[in-house]
Amino acid sequence: MNTRRRYLVSITFASDQLTYVTTDEAVGIDIGIKSMATLSDGVMLTGPRLRERYLSKIRLLELTRLSTRRRQAASKCYGRLPKARTVAKLHAKAANARSDYLNTAAASLVENYGRIFIGDVSCHLMNRSKNLAGISLDHGIGKFKQQVSYKAQRAGGQAQEIKERDSTRTCAIFLEVYPRTSLGVGEWKCGKCGAVHDRDVNAARNILRLGREALTHLHYREAAQA
Template structure:
């Protein structure tokens, strides 16, 4: 059995939207309250663990069960927490403990947990599925309705039938004011047939992915078709944001009756913000769809996939290529390959890209560093002509197979 996420779009009523906002608010309160109990500010103002919880000073962090036990007294102190889904509050306590575990793990590169601030959009909460008397609190009622704790029957749309055991559900409000839910199900997944084939992948800019067999997946800039409209709305957003901030500052300075103004009270600003987010989202979804298609095709055809470990952060320092590199989605592509290989019984090998573009894959001769404008070169040792990117992919494959054979 394998955990799989199925994304569905929700169409809640106004009453259900209010209940979703309550869950967002209560989960944020639980996170911030528990984090405040475990941490303090040091002399530099940085957030650190209290001595009794700091493992570096002999302390011990409470387990997730210990954090969950703090919820009943918290509900007595803050009665409005009872309005939220209890499993969502427990999930928030679990997530906080997981955040500390990730921070302690040097391989995750996660930062210290931070307090969550109130925001108008882009918020989430997770409800866990329980099955008293065999009936789940999260279940599919019909083709277009799903039962969610506290919300009851919510209208939804999904292209994939959900007929497996539901583990949990995460509700998300996006920056385009749309509601989605990620349903985690436990299901059997049939692996792809073994092909006994291996492939190396070189990542590039002109071509997003180049395979060691010579096949290339060209880069498609989906943002171009929306660039003009996006530019217009970004200008409107900048003007309206400046006007909004002036009004908020004026209101605060002169202590005008009515109290503090919120971003949600400026409909023109919100309209521009949503339009900008929608155009960016369209390009992102098209890019992700293509990456899904490419990664699935590769995983189906090859048992061993070798890819280079690129440091995108360092590459973005090149201001001439930064924009093009940021649109490629190399890390997303690698993550897709990783989880699909894990699901379907294939193997992904990640290698250091050092010198892969300057060594001849035929005779291992090092021709030295090649400038970016050199796309083809001929090995002076064996005389074989190379396409720069294809030769790089072949060297990546060679490195990966050597690592596997160690």
């Protein structure tokens, strides 16, 4: 039984009718703040964005319960609190909406790309950050990575994490490194080629380049050992 007092049934079955990857198309993915994920072809996945839909209501109900409890304790006159079940239902709705979005997004990526390279941004560090924790947990970044990896492996594709150090400030065309800037700077201009880069799209293109290089080195090593 879940938090909404509903019983769930899990059925396991074997099937040979699995969807397998039929393309060698590769993509780089930069995990971000403004958008949950930015692809190297410029497509942006905004994320489930549940903060506006559910989390504000949950926060308001929890604050109402807390303030009511304090007033009752001060006056020693105890009565009914706002229903905890209502809060639990909202939590369950938010979790279900997030899970549905992430599963759909991951399935779409695996269907369209045979090789997926994702930046190795640390979800734990983001969750510990005062400014980024809410966004990271709202997007469900850790769950998104797990779903992409699982679905790619199941479909016979490839999903690999790539070290993304300096990927946002390295020109994806000439590999010129731009000086460090704050997270609020969304675009910058390369001093060598003059191209204006969106930091997230540029990072995704660098991740794609690094992923292809890593794959090439792996093939060389395997050929040398053969």
